[in-house]
Amino acid sequence: MAVSWYAVLALAATALGATIGPTEKQILEKxxxxxxxxxVHSPEIRLAASVTLLDAVELNWDFNGCFSTPTQIGLFDDRPQSWNNALAVFRVTSVEGHVITNMSLGAGTLPAGWATGAGTKGPQCLWPWVAAGDNNEIRAFNCLKIQPTWMEDAGPKINNLRIGDLAIAGTHNAGAWKFxxxxxxxxxxxxxxxxxxxxxxxxxxxxxxxxxxxAYYDFYDKEEDRYWLNHNLIRVRPLVPLLREIRAFLDVTREVVFLDAHHFPVGFYQPDGAPIRSVHTGLLQIVQRELGPHLALANQFGTGIGTRGPTLQTLINANKRLLFSYVDNSIVSQNPWLWPILPHLWANTNSPTELFQYLDRAIASSPSPSARSPLFSAMAQTTPTVLDILFLRGSLRDNADAVNRNVTARLATRWRTQANIISTDFFLGNDVVDLSIMISVERASRL
Known part of the structure; x- marks a missing residue:
């Protein structure tokens, strides 16, 4: 990492958003x-013939640019106070790196009341903590966090940013998480x-x-049951329950969410490519029904071609905090409330080297002055080939593991000034969420 910083994230804030001087118990990262x-390590680790370790905890460090480097790093199950409380300790022999522990994250239950509904505002820690230092002193620590209200938490600093100037953590094929x-x-x-x-x-x-x-499947009786989240041609989950999860979150927070109808793999088009307008109309009616009170309409909040969109403050003041982008321009032209297709920077390669070469160029040259959308998404994952799938070479989890650490490093350095949305697979394998928050605050400080 070319830059270093002193990072302190405090849980406490006044009703006006001003940070209260944190006590030691409130500091999550230092x-x-x-x-x-x-x-979290995305692939399974085979420990024995019939024993595997799922979701192994990883410890990461980067001390580039520092006067000295810690000599050890450790895993803790609470705020690190002493090396005597470490669950495991590993030697540090390089200025940056990672170690995969033999301990699983486990269920990863969401803390602070967020498992079933609205919980405590501000960043909160899951059980794994990491600390680095030498034999006598802990010099740095952090935890695996949730960030349920990060936009509101940082609001006094970032609300004057336009949406195209934010750094945003995203998920590729977000609905493909469990069949x-x-x-x-x-x-x-x-x-x-x-x-x-x-x-x-x-x-x-x-x-x-x-x-x-x-995707759309007309063999279901009820119209709303016909819409699904797919991965290409494979059905994964029905759409409507996922929209309701987004609605429930927007109902209890002040966050802004970006939903992208990026691809329609089944049921939306005739064999000649012509859109089946009744299917598109049915989808739009469901989105309006489920998310309507929160929809920020493009014909009300759009700022024109080649611009960076509305500020967060504009959306928050109007209490319209869901932007819905649509990949089909012919449908957008007939429904001006839809946000136009946003550029997806997709390398279409299964080579991590080619992926990063492509993204380095594409992010550096984005956004396009003629872009209709104020947003753009770097698709920071590799794509298996047909032969990979036919011969079961690797997996999406292996692919994610091969790129996620470099995504973290690139966002912290080369992509730091230009990136907008970074979309990844198995996002707990990278640190894009926390970095995006830091970078958004940095950008806002320059306004």
């Missing part, structure tokens, strides 16, 4: 130089599921952009 953070069909409830597979947290869970962790792939 470092005089460099940084440590916790992630919910008549024949399957599988939660782990190789080439369909891209996430492992529900839409509600993603929101509570701090994700604010959702890439939805919506």
């Amino acid at each position: 470092s005089a130089c460099g940084r440590v953070w916790v992630t 919910d069909t008549e024949v399957s409830s599988v939660s782990r597979d190789s080439f369909v599921l891209c996430q492992d947290r529900s839409i509600w869970g993603q929101l509570v962790h701090g994700i604010r952009y959702f890439d939805f792939r919506i």
Whole structure:
């Protein structure tokens, strides 16, 4: 990481949003130089012939630019006070790196009341904590967090930013997190599921952009049951319950959410490519019914071609905090409340090297002066080939593990000034949420 910072995240804030001087118990992240953070290993780890470790906790560090580097890093199950309380300690022999522990995150139950509804505002810690230092002193610590109200928490600092100037954590194929069909409830597979947290869970962790792939199946009796979230041609989950999770979250927070109808793989088009307008109309009616009170209409809040969109404050003042983008321009032209297609920076490669070469160029040259949308999304994941799938070479979890650490590093450095939305698979394997918050605050400080 080319820059270093002193990071302190405080839970307490006044009703006006001013930070109260945090007590030691309220500090979740601290470092005089460099940084440590916790992630979750996306692939399974085989420990023995019939024993696997799921969701192993990873400890990460970056002390580039610091006068000295800690000599050890440790895993804790509470705020680090002493090395005597560490669950495991590892030697640090490089200025940046990571270690995969032999301890699982476990259920990852959302803390502070957020498991079933609105909980305590502000960042909150799950059980894994990380600390780094030497034998006598802990110099840096952090925890695996949820960030359910990060926009409101940082509101006094970031609300004057336009939406195109935010840094936003997003999820690719956001609805593909667990099968919910008549024949399957599988939660782990190789080439369909891209996430492992529900839409509600993603929101509570701090994700604010959702890439939805919506399909239509006319063999269901009820109209609303015909709309599904797919991964390409594979049905994963019905759409309406996921929209209701978004609605429930918006009802109890002041956050702004970006929903992107990115692809319609089944049922929306004739064989010649012509849109089936009744199917599109049915989807729009469902979205308006389920999310209507929160919809920020493009014909009210849009700011024109080549601009960066409304400020957060504008959306919050109007209490319209859901922007719905639509990939089909012909449908957008007939429904001006829809936000136009946003550019998706997609490398279409299964090579991490080619992915980052592409994204480095694409992010540096974005946004386009002629873009109709104020937003753009870097699709920071690799894409398996047909042969990968046919011959079961690797998995989406392996692919995510091969890129997520570099996504964190790139966002902290090369992409820091230009990136808007960063969409990833298995987002707990990177630190995009916390970095996006830091970067948004940085950008706002320059206004």
